[in-house]
Amino acid sequence: MLGFFKRDKNKIAKDGEDHTVDSMDLLGEKAETTGKEVKTKLHFPPNVEIGQEERYYYQFLNNELPLLKENQISLSGIEVHSAEDGTVSVKAFLRNSLPKGVRIAEPITLLLLGPDEDVLARQEFNLTGLGELPAESSTPWVYVFNAKNVRVKEIPQTDWKLAFELKKAKGPHTLDLEESWEKSLADTDKEKLEQLVKTIKPPKPGEVNFMGIQSRLDDAGALHVTLLIRNGSEKNVKLEQLPLNVEDASGEVVAKGAFKMEALEIKANTSKPWTFIFPKELVLKEDADLSKWKAYVPQG
Structure with a gap:
C-alpha cells in the first residue's frame, strides 16, 4: 500500500x-x-x-x-x-x-x-x-x-x-420556506409553521418523512394536500419525482398520483411545506372523510 x-x-x-x-x-x-x-x-x-x-x-x-x-x-x-x-x-x-x-x-x-x-x-x-x-x-x-x-x-x-472534515454540532430542526412561500404566506401563518416545527419531535438522523398539515377538496373536485417534508439527514435532499397516496379516515386510498418537481430541495435538518394537487381524475373517492387522513409514498 x-x-x-x-x-x-x-x-x-x-x-x-x-x-x-x-x-x-x-x-x-x-x-x-x-x-x-x-x-x-x-x-x-x-x-x-x-x-x-x-x-x-x-x-x-x-x-x-x-x-x-x-x-x-x-x-x-x-x-x-x-x-x-x-x-x-x-x-x-x-x-x-x-x-x-x-x-x-x-x-x-x-x-x-x-x-x-x-x-x-x-x-x-x-x-x-x-x-x-x-x-x-x-x-x-x-x-x-x-x-x-x-x-x-x-x-x-x-x-x-x-x-x-469535522462534523458540525447539529442545531435545532428548523423551518425552510421556498421563496414563493416566503413571499405569499402571512406572517401569522409563518409563525404557526415555525412553532409547529419547534414543538413536534424531529425526524430521526438520516430520515426523510412526510407530515400532513392540511387537505381539502376544491369546487372542481381536485384534492389539495399540504405536507411538511422533513429532512433529518446532514445533507440537502432534492426531490424530482414523488409518487403519493392519500388515505382518508376510513383507511381507504382516496387519491393516487406521481408528481414531477423541478428539483425541490429540502435543506439538511429542516422541514419544508409543499402543496400537492391531485386533479379530479386522480381522486378515487369523491366523498372522502378528511377529518383524519395521511399521505405516504407507496412501496414497490
Whole structure:
C-alpha cells in the first residue's frame, strides 16, 4: 500500500502541510491534559510489507515532524500524485498523541486542501484497515481519492494539506420556506409553521418523512394536500419525482398520483411545506372523510 506511487529518491522531504485536531472533536476521546508535548514514534499498519530503505525514509521524515500536544490527532502530508484515470493519491502520516491506542471505527471524511484552503477533493474513507493506532504513534498511509471526488484538474505539489472534515454540532430542526412561500404566506401563518416545527419531535438522523398539515377538496373536485417534508439527514435532499397516496379516515386510498418537481430541495435538518394537487381524475373517492387522513409514498 505504501509503495502505491514511487517517490523521487533524490528528494527526502515532505511536501504537504499538517492538520491537527483535538481527539475529542474527532473521536469523542476525552482525556486529561498535563500540557506536555509528544514526539510520536513511527508505526506501520499490520500486513504492510516495506523494505529497509523505505523504513529509513519514513523514519527520517517522522523525525522531522513537529511535536504534538497531548490528546491530538494529526495528518501530516508527505506526497501527492495524480493518475491518468483522474484518481489522486495522498501519502500522509496519521498521528496519535493520546497516551493510549485508538481505532477509527467509523468512516471519516477527508479533504484535500490547496494553498488557499480551497477544497481540491473530498471523500469518505474507511480506515479500519489501519487497525489500532498505538499510543503516541505516527502511521504512514496512502489515501486514494476517486476521480469523481476530485474537483480540480491540477493538484499542486506543494502547500497542500490533507485535513479532517469535522462534523458540525447539529442545531435545532428548523423551518425552510421556498421563496414563493416566503413571499405569499402571512406572517401569522409563518409563525404557526415555525412553532409547529419547534414543538413536534424531529425526524430521526438520516430520515426523510412526510407530515400532513392540511387537505381539502376544491369546487372542481381536485384534492389539495399540504405536507411538511422533513429532512433529518446532514445533507440537502432534492426531490424530482414523488409518487403519493392519500388515505382518508376510513383507511381507504382516496387519491393516487406521481408528481414531477423541478428539483425541490429540502435543506439538511429542516422541514419544508409543499402543496400537492391531485386533479379530479386522480381522486378515487369523491366523498372522502378528511377529518383524519395521511399521505405516504407507496412501496414497490
